[in-house]
Amino acid sequence: MCMEFVNLPLLAVSGLVFVSVLVGLFSARIGFSFLLVFLFAGILAGEDGPGGVRFDDYRLSFWVGNLALAVILLDGGLRTAFATFRTGLRPASLLASVGVVVCAGITAVAGVVFVGLDWPTAFLLGAIVGSTDAAAVFALLTRSGVVLNERVAATLEIESGVNDPMAVYLTLAFIAVIGAYGAQDAPWATVAWSFLQQFGWGAVVGVAGGWAMALLLPRLVSRDAGGGVLALLVGAGGLAIFAAAGLLGGSGFLAVYLFGLILANRAVDAVAPILIVMDGYAWLAQAGMFLLLGLLVTPSTMLDYTVPGLAVAATLILVARPLAVWMCLxxxxxxxxxxxxxxxxxxxxAVPIVLALFPLMAGTPQAAELFNIAFLVVVASLLLQGSTIGWMARRLGVAIPEASDEQEHRAVFRDFELASSTPIGAVCEFYSLPAPDAADA
Structure with a gap:
């Protein structure tokens, strides 16, 4: 009997995760975003669902959300090659800065018109929902079953990995404007310095940590350390970098992404064995984060915000994002x-939902309203955009055609050497090329 307080919650949580993953895998086959499955599972287990679990711990949700996002960004950085990073860096950087500001500004107009917010609060709403989400982009691009051309894929992945600092900066800035200072007396010099800190310290800590780990990891591989142990080491190192950057006033999101990027490209052979394990960590982070955020939501309180929330979502998806992308690209x-x-x-x-917790913890007026609208925006985005990623790629012709059954497509990543003694016939066979005639050879 004394173990029931452990076994019952453990059975409930593990069963919920198991069913969510199983349903999510099947739902992905029909084009439904599996991230929504985790989110809806949390809602069903929550206060208004059959589970009836009452959960309103915003601080725990914020902590878990940041931890999960750090793991997801680390995994994304570990899978990004320098060549890909260079290909998409300039357009992605513009989207991650100017694009976020443009999206936030246009969404703020929708907040004033459709929700009736004052301008500072409307800009706070725009900042909360203004950035794309690394968890959604990395996961859904992988699960969509399509291979995008390199420039498009690189731009989308890098943008989602580096635009969180801008969203965090804007969110904190407008909380300060709404809070102790007021719109006219806002400490703009402090806000500007915070912006430099977010990007500066985030970049410095992330790059330095990545270089240091790249020197250490190959030495541990030579000592026969397993991939599971090394993945645990890299994960702990990434979380330490995330926390250190935050303590210095920098962006932990940017730092952990750059940490993974530098490590993966400076210690290629050492990182290869840990990628499968890191993929499992990223899946666990996504499942836990969306389940917890689903538990946090009370659908009965959101009914009054459905129409204005969907109007804001439509403005963001159909007006703000396209206009920002066209301007930046x-x-x-x-x-x-x-x-x-x-x-x-x-x-x-998850990023907009996590950012919407900032005003709740700061006691900002209308914080609950902002949280509900941000949640509706996320649901609309995952339903509409997340479920049509593959279809839209094929429709617009940005997906690389799949290899035919007769000719297997072979992808070769990074550098390789070809011995001079390798028969030309073997090379042609590997690349599915016709072998030259003996006279030509």
Missing amino acids: WPFRFTRNETWYIAWVGLRG
Whole structure:
């Protein structure tokens, strides 16, 4: 009997995760976003669902959300090659800065018109929902079953990995404006310094930590350390970098992404064995985060916000994001279809919900209203955009065609060496090329 307080919650949580993952895997086959499955599972287990679990611990949700996002960004950084990073860095950087500001501004107009917010609160709403979400982008691009051309894929992944600092900065800035200072007396010099700190310390700590781990990890591989142990070491190192950057006033999100990026490209052979394990960590982080955020939501309190929330979501998806993308990508000569696709895959996931916890913890007026609207925006984005990623890629022609059954597609990543003694026939067979005639050889 004394173990029931352990066994019953453990059975409930593990059963919920098991069923959610199982349903999510099947739902992905029909184009339904599996992240929504986790979110809805949390709602069903919550106060208004059959589970009846009352949960309103915003601080715990905020802590778990940040921890999960750090793991997901670390995994994303570990899977990004330098060549890909260079390909998408300039357009992604513009989208992650100017694009977020444009989205926030246009969404603020929708907040004033459809929700009736005052301008500072409306801009806070725009900041909360203004950035794309790494968890949603990394996961759904992988699960969509399509392979995008390199420039489009790189731009989307890097944007989602580096735009969180801007969203966090804008959110904190407008909380300060609404809070102790007021709109006219806001400490803009302090706000500007915070912006420099977010990006500066985040970049410095992330790059330095990545270089240090890249020197250490290969030495541990040579001592026969297993992939599971090394993955645990890298995960702990990434979380330490995330926390250190935050303590210095920098962006932990940016730091942990750069940590993974530098490590993966400076210690290629050492990182390869841990990627499968890190994928499991990322899945666990996504499942736990969306389940917990689902528990936090009370659907009965959201009915009054359904119409204005969906109006804000429609403005963001159909107006703000496309306009921001066209403005930012115009100098880089993306094709029209590539630009439209990048505009469409402006996925909102857990990040807006986590950012919406900031005003709740700060006691900002109308914080509950902002949280409910942000949640509706996320649901609308995952339903509409997340479920059509593969279809839209094929429709716009930005997906690389799949290899035919007769000719297997072989992808070779990173550098490799070809021995001079390798028969030319073996090389041709590997690349599915016709072998030259003996006379030509």
